Amino acid sequence: MSELKKLTGDIISRLKSAKRIAALTGAGVSAESGAPTFRGEEGLWNNYRAEDLATPEAFERDPALVWRWYDWRRNLIAPLKPNPGHNALAMFEKMFENFTLVTQNVDGLHRVAGSENPVEMHGNIWLTRCLRDGTVKENRETPLKEIPPRCSDCGAMVRPHIVWFGESLDPAVISRAFKAAQGAEVFFVIGTSGVVQPAASLAGLAKNNGATVIEINLEPTPLSYQVDATLLGPSGRILPEIVSVIKG
Numbered sequence: 001m002s003e004l005k006k007l008t009g010d011i012i013s014r015l016k017s018a019k020r021i022a023a024l025t026g027a028g029v030s031a032e033s034g035a036p037t038f039r040g041e042e043g044l045w046n047n048y049r050a051e052d053l054a055t056p057e058a059f060e061r062d063p064a065l066v067w068r069w070y071d072w073r074r075n076l077i078a079p080l081k082p083n084p085g086h087n088a089l090a091m092f093e094k095m096f097e098n099f100t101l102v103t104q105n106v107d108g109l110h111r112v113a114g115s116e117n118p119v120e121m122h123g124n125i126w127l128t129r130c131l132r133d134g135t136v137k138e139n140r141e142t143p144l145k146e147i148p149p150r151c152s153d154c155g156a157m158v159r160p161h162i163v164w165f166g167e168s169l170d171p172a173v174i175s176r177a178f179k180a181a182q183g184a185e186v187f188f189v190i191g192t193s194g195v196v197q198p199a200a201s202l203a204g205l206a207k208n209n210g211a212t213v214i215e216i217n218l219e220p221t222p223l224s225y226q227v228d229a230t231l232l233g234p235s236g237r238i239l240p241e242i243v244s245v246i247k248g
């Protein structure tokens with residue numbers, strides 16, 4: 001049975017008529033491109049300790065170690081291509097009058113697929129931030145020639161422009177994400193385990209403000225009980241099917 005049979009007639013007509021749609025994505029959306037997720041058997045946090053690599057304290061203790069890990073991840077991500085799930089979400093931007101894509105992913109693959117202005121809640125692995133004055137710059141060098149890398153303007157050390165555990169999100173970014181969830185008529189939550197805040201609260205926020213919430217994941221998550229439908233399967237297969245339903 002196609003998972004899309006779980007979408008009732010009401011949900012489908014809402015999807016077809018909605019003007020304001022938003023989606024939250026997580027690592028699962030990039031899994032079919034070859035990017036490792038964070039949790040689960042093969043997940044990064046199963047093999048590495050977040051507190052050694054993704055906290056401000058870890059960076060203060062050993063910036064070279066943290067940068068070597070990010071260099072490894074950058075090398076892994078650099079050759080990856082967007083998959084049909086990324087492409088379908090880029091299409092959503094053209095299909096709906098008002099579509100906001102919010103992502104926890106730092107790999108930049110949504111932009112490569114053509115999504116124009118994704119809200120990158122956790123930053124971007126291709127951006128660095130100068131420790132002296134906070135200047136954010138793109139850096140696509142793989143592998144990095146110098147670890148830790150330095151600011152090309154002032155020579156100070158730079159850090160990955162990524163939100164680490166224990167750090168606050170950029171208020172402008174939170175505000176865009178919350179506004180999108182609050183105003184959405186339909187909200188998708190795709191390929192995320194739904195355990196990292198504040199991203200995980202967006203589905204509930206959308207629901208409390210009247211949105212129809214549709215989850216896409218390989219398995220049920222802690223968010224499943226609060227959504228209108230959970231479609232079980234790979235987002236790279238299910239999202240293109242949703243595009244066809246909306247167009248049909």
Ligand code: OAD
Binds near residue numbers: 032196216
């Ligand atoms: P997780 O690794 O926690 O969860 C990935 C989710 O994707 C799981 O629920 C999987 O079942 C699901 N999944 C895997 N493959 C899929 C596929 N092909 N189609 C659909 N779903 C699939 O990743 P996130 O929820 O994104 O933070 O993790 C949230 C944050 O925790 C990340 O942004 C990262 C991490 O620490 C930072 O780096 C700051």
